[in-house]
Structures are given as C-alpha cells and as structure tokens.
Amino acid sequence: MHDRADEYGRCTRALQEDRARPGNEGIFDQALTNGLAAIVARRWPDEEMDGTRVKSALKLLDVIAALGERAGDGIYELPDLHQPSEGSPFGEGPTPTIVKVAMLQKAIEITQRPRHARLSDREPLGEDHVDALAALNVDDSLRVSFSDFDLDEFEQQVALRDAAEVGRARAYLDLLGVGEEWDRREALDFVSEFTEIDDDERVEPVECPVCGLQALVPSGYDSYGREIAWGTCAACSYTRSFDVADLEARDEAIDEAVSDPDR
Numbered sequence: 462m463h464d465r466a467d468e469y470g471r472c473t474r475a476l477q478e479d480r481a482r483p484g485n486e487g488i489f490d491q492a493l494t495n496g497l498a499a500i501v502a503r504r505w506p507d508e509e510m511d512g513t514r515v516k517s518a519l520k521l522l523d524v525i526a527a528l529g530e531r532a533g534d535g536i537y538e539l540p541d542l543h544q545p546s547e548g549s550p551f552g553e554g555p556t557p558t559i560v561k562v563a564m565l566q567k568a569i570e571i572t573q574r575p576r577h578a579r580l581s582d583r584e585p586l587g588e589d590h591v592d593a594l595a596a597l598n599v600d601d602s603l604r605v606s607f608s609d610f611d612l613d614e615f616e617q618q619v620a621l622r623d624a625a626e627v628g629r630a631r632a633y634l635d636l637l638g639v640g641e642e643w644d645r646r647e648a649l650d651f652v653s654e655f656t657e658i659d660d661d662e663r664v665e666p667v668e669c670p671v672c673g674l675q676a677l678v679p680s681g682y683d684s685y686g687r688e689i690a691w692g693t694c695a696a697c698s699y700t701r702s703f704d705v706a707d708l709e710a711r712d713e714a715i716d717e718a719v720s721d722p723d724r
C-alpha cells in the first residue's frame with residue numbers, strides 16, 4: 462500500500478495543480494487525513510487510530526489542538542523533532558510545523574458539505590485552504606518532494622482516483638458514525654455472511670483498507686497470482702479497482718525480485 466507521506470504528497474500536488482479537479486473533496490480529505498495521521502503517529506503513537514481505522518481529519522485536528530502549542534487564533538505549533546541536516550531545503554534551524562487548525566476545519570466543512578449542511582451555496586476550496594494543507598509538509602514525518610509526482614503517469618492517475626474513492630467512502634463511514642449505524646455494522650459477521658464457495662474454493666472477504674473490517678468482498682484478483690483482491694467493502698462501500706489491486710501486486714512482485722534476484 463502507499464505510505465501516508467506519499468498519499469499526502471500526491472493528493473496535495475494534485476490540488477495545487479487544480480483545486481476544482483473532479484473528486485477534489487475526496488482528494489482533499491485523503492491528503493489531510495494522511496498528512497495529519499503521519500504527524501500525529503510520529504509524535505503520539507496510536508493517537509491517530511480510532512479502533513480499526515484511522516481517525517477522521519476533524520478528530521486528528523482535535524488531537525493537535527489538544528496536544529500542540531497554541532500559536533495564535535486557531536493556529537497550533539508543533540516543535541521540530543530534530544535539527545535538519547545542513548543544506549536541507551527546509552532550512553538550517555529547527556522548523557516548527559504550523560497547523561492552521563481553524564483554516565483546515567473550514568476546508569473540511571467545504572469539502573464534506575453533507576455533514577455540515579447549512580444549505581447555503583456551495584463554496585469552492587480556496588488557495589488558503591490548499592496552502593494550509595501544503596504547509597504541513599515541513600513536518601519531519603512528511604517532507605515529500607511534490608515534483609516527484611508526475612500525475613500524467615498511469616500509476617499516479619490510478620492512485621489519485623483511488624484517493625478520491627477512499628475519501629468518498631470515508632465520508633460515508635463518518636456519516637454512518639454520526640448515528641448508531643456504524644456500531645451496528647461493526648458488530649456484524651461479514652465473513653460468514655459474505656464467504657462464497659466457488660468450485661470448492663472458499664472466497665472470503667479481506668480486510669478493508671478504509672474501515673479496517675474484514676468486509677471487502679472480492680470480485681476478482683490481480684493478474685500476478687498474488688491473490689490481491691479487488692471488489693467492494695460491504696461495511697463502508699469502498700471499492701478497490703482492479704487497477705489498484707494489480708499495481709499493488711506488480712510492486713510486490715518487483716520488490717520480491719529485487720530482494721531475492723535468484724528466484
């Protein structure tokens with residue numbers, strides 16, 4: 462799977478290029494959730510998790526507001542974890558991470574309108590919001606090079622579409638969490654409910670990368686024989702595409718060939 466810093470970098474880069482791109486709500490959520498989760502996990506391990514899944518961006522901002530140092534109205538500062546090396550593009554001295562909590566909360570309100578519906582006109586994501594997102598990159602847990610993501614490449618497009626899909630499913634999951642519905646689903650036995658026997662072969666749901674439950678029902682597998690499933694999660698609705706499963710399998714196959722060239 463892509464790591465959090467990568468996911469943050471790709472999605473932030475995509476929004477810097479075009480804030481109004483299709484799926485921008487999910488892409489923003491995915492950038493912010495992954496960026497904040499990396500920052501929180503590095504400083505306060507486990508504080509980024511909510512049971513089996515990563516906390517929502519709003520909850521991660523609450524963690525930072527509770528544990529960070531207040532540096533202004535709605536702004537929090539996190540000290541640099543270590544001195545950057547000489548010649549670092551992030552400066553010579555310690556660079557604190559500035560988290561514009563209020564600005565980012567506002568951006569979440571814009572991108573996740575259904576949960577915060579005031580039934581007013583739809584507001585576009587602003588440059589300030591994307592800047593506040595990109596400002597997180599000075600943090601020691603991120604520091605990605607945005608120019609490394611060539612979004613015209615097939616792999617990057619697949620990953621970006623998946624980011625939008627993950628963001629969409631997470632918004633749905635958060636919506637269910639507002640009422641009792643998520644508690645009800647979490648208690649279900651998806652494995653016995655959705656296991657199929659096909660020509661004596663058991664096809665069981667696999668762990669969903671969004672909600673963490675073993676509820677992703679396979680529609681099929683990758684073409685490299687690595688049994689990475691694509692399909693839809695019966696709990697949170699996330700759909701992993703064939704392309705995502707297949708690229709993940711390809712990367713695994715390459716990693717294995719590199720680490721064990723005699724095979």
Ligand SMILES: [Zn+2]
Nearest residue numbers: 669672694697
């Ligand atoms: Zn799920």
